[in-house]
Amino acid sequence: MADLSVNICGVDFKNPVIPASGVFGYGREYEELFPLSALGGIATKGTTITKRNGNPAPRIAETPSGMLNSVGLQNPGIDKFISEELPNLMTKDTVILANIAGSTAEECVEIAKKLDETDVHMIELNISCPNVKQGGMAFGATCEGAASVTRQVRKATKKPLIVKLSPNVTSISDIAKSVEAEGADAVSLINTLLGMRIDINTRRPVLRNNMGGMSGPAVFPVAVRMVWQTANAVKIPVIGMGGIATGEDAVEMMMAGASAVQVGAAIFTDPFAPVKIIDGINQYLDSHNIASVKDIIGTVEPW
Amino acid sequence: MKYTQGKYQIAGKSALAKDIYSIEIICPEIAEIAQPGQFVHILPAGFTLRRPISICDISREKGTLRIVFIVKGDGTKEIAKLNEGDLIDMLAPLGHGFTVNDSFKKVVLIGGGIGTPPMLPLAKYYGEKAIVISGFRSAEAVILQNDFKQTGAETILCTDDGSMGTKGFVTEPLKELLKKGDIDAVYTCGPTPMLRNIAAIANEKNVYCEVSLEERMGCGIGACLVCACKTKKDGEEHFAHVCKNGPVFNSKEVIW
Numbered sequence: 303m304a305d306l307s308v309n310i311c312g313v314d315f316k317n318p319v320i321p322a323s324g325v326f327g328y329g330r331e332y333e334e335l336f337p338l339s340a341l342g343g344i345a346t347k348g349t350t351i352t353k354r355n356g357n358p359a360p361r362i363a364e365t366p367s368g369m370l371n372s373v374g375l376q377n378p379g380i381d382k383f384i385s386e387e388l389p390n391l392m393t394k395d396t397v398i399l400a401n402i403a404g405s406t407a408e409e410c411v412e413i414a415k416k417l418d419e420t421d422v423h424m425i426e427l428n429i430s431c432p433n434v435k436q437g438g439m440a441f442g443a444t445c446e447g448a449a450s451v452t453r454q455v456r457k458a459t460k461k462p463l464i465v466k467l468s469p470n471v472t473s474i475s476d477i478a479k480s481v482e483a484e485g486a487d488a489v490s491l492i493n494t495l496l497g498m499r500i501d502i503n504t505r506r507p508v509l510r511n512n513m514g515g516m517s518g519p520a521v522f523p524v525a526v527r528m529v530w531q532t533a534n535a536v537k538i539p540v541i542g543m544g545g546i547a548t549g550e551d552a553v554e555m556m557m558a559g560a561s562a563v564q565v566g567a568a569i570f571t572d573p574f575a576p577v578k579i580i581d582g583i584n585q586y587l588d589s590h591n592i593a594s595v596k597d598i599i600g601t602v603e604p605w
Numbered sequence: 606m607k608y609t610q611g612k613y614q615i616a617g618k619s620a621l622a623k624d625i626y627s628i629e630i631i632c633p634e635i636a637e638i639a640q641p642g643q644f645v646h647i648l649p650a651g652f653t654l655r656r657p658i659s660i661c662d663i664s665r666e667k668g669t670l671r672i673v674f675i676v677k678g679d680g681t682k683e684i685a686k687l688n689e690g691d692l693i694d695m696l697a698p699l700g701h702g703f704t705v706n707d708s709f710k711k712v713v714l715i716g717g718g719i720g721t722p723p724m725l726p727l728a729k730y731y732g733e734k735a736i737v738i739s740g741f742r743s744a745e746a747v748i749l750q751n752d753f754k755q756t757g758a759e760t761i762l763c764t765d766d767g768s769m770g771t772k773g774f775v776t777e778p779l780k781e782l783l784k785k786g787d788i789d790a791v792y793t794c795g796p797t798p799m800l801r802n803i804a805a806i807a808n809e810k811n812v813y814c815e816v817s818l819e820e821r822m823g824c825g826i827g828a829c830l831v832c833a834c835k836t837k838k839d840g841e842e843h844f845a846h847v848c849k850n851g852p853v854f855n856s857k858e859v860i861w
Contacts, residue, residue, distance in 0.1 A: 325824065330827075334606070335608075335610065355833075356844060358833070359834065361832070362821050362832075365653075368653055371823065376833065570653065570654055570823050571653050574610065
């Protein structure tokens with residue numbers, strides 16, 4: 303058994319596998335299938351300041367080797383998250399990343415301040431949700447916007463701050479550099495790629511929200527490329543995600559420069575995907591006589 | 606255990622009508638706990654998303670579940686390729702099923718089209734206390750009528766074009782039955798306009814009514830919040846989730 307532990311911004315993870323924000327809720331439903339303590343961490347559902355209902359259904363569609371979603375940040379609001387979900391999560395012996403997704407910088411600041419007073423291990427600032435009209439991806443689309451919201455949230459919390467980046471930009475590594483300059487402790491990428499499908503019989507978009515975020519194995523090569531470019535551009539840790547479905551995928555993402563990985567759509571295909579990915583990483587390391595998963599981070603040898 | 610995921614062997618498969626298949630699956634631990642109105646979440650080989658399919662029959666003795674589904678798209682087409690002896694990847698049993706009540710003396714079960722299969726476990730539970738109304742487009746689409754008859758329930762068959770049974774919609778016989786005033790509950794599954802009409806009719810007569818809804822799903826267990834449906838509880842509107850809060854809802858909670 304290889305050493306699977308990693309350390310990101312001073313926080314120890316027992317392994318580098320984290321269910322991504324949005325697919326895993328607050329873990330309650332998956333706890334019926336496996337102990338949450340098996341996971342490196344859990345990124346919780348994006349929270350807004352007050353309760354949000356999200357977009358009308360249908361909110362999901364299958365695409366070749368992937369899917370589109372347009373949930374639209376349905377969540378009970380930060381106060382309920384802190385009172386009803388966080389205390390339970392904090393007993394699960396895994397790192398909790400609270401994902402915040404305000405519509406304005408002020409809202410993100412207010413949420414961060416509330417989280418700063420809790421025991422949560424890390425904050426993941428979502429400046430990349432493609433499914434909301436205000437905030438979300440709009441923050442993350444320009445270096446100035448990303449820098450500004452990061453600067454304000456940075457002042458509001460002493461917790462390790464991860465900024466989650468959108469791939470729907472000209473240069474994700476430039477955005478990463480601008481949030482690094484404002485005090486982000488880490489970046490996570492990629493959020494979903496903005497996509498759309500149309501039912502040619504009804505001439506209606508398949509999603510009720512018309513557009514949605516694309517994820518799943520189809521986006522994996524794009525994610526690997528963006529993680530590689532970003533890891534080469536910044537000094538802070540990069541958490542890689544986008545289409546990871548197997549232990550081999552996770553190893554590849556870490557070789558591209560990710561210090562840990564998040565798993566999203568694969569959990570819909572196989573609810574045990576996170577634990578199978580952990581096993582898969584271990585098998586790879588053992589079969590290659592690599593003592594620690596830390597020894598593969600950023601080790602790709604580009605041509 | 607509330608639910609589990611695994612690959613289970615198919616004990617038998619048959620075609621019931623055009624594009625409609627019945628599959629019996631050997632899954633003792635799931636059959637042991639499955640309830641009428643619950644569903645299974647099946648992964649078509651090579652796909653990213655699972656497909657929710659309602660449970661048509663539960664046999665605790667044989668340790669099997671039966672599902673009946675219609676080929677609608679590429680995912681269900683892939684599931685329809687499976688045969689006896691093959692393994693099927695299933696996360697189950699899921700969702701909040703029908704509420705059955707031993708003190709009910711007479712109930713009406715209404716299935717429309719591919720909404721008829723989840724009525725069968727209820728018909729088995731209520732037996733002679735049940736009146737099953739099934740509605741289909743035409744004679745070629747009719748399924749499960751012998752299965753319903755074997756439960757001891759009274760059966761009423763309607764087709765839109767009159768090619769089998771009575772011509773017309775399922776709501777006509779329902780209205781007649783409710784006039785007599787001795788129906789304790791109405792349970793239904795089918796196309797949304799049909800459910801909406803049935804809910805309105807039952808509500809008008811103040812008869813307890815449960816509807817089974819359908820929506821595109823992600824996780825199937827209530828984590829991803831994809832399968833939203835608008836409901837009201839205690840006067841407040843909110844988005845419930847078909848996979849966990851449903852698929853069966855009290856019809857008064859649903860905002861149509």
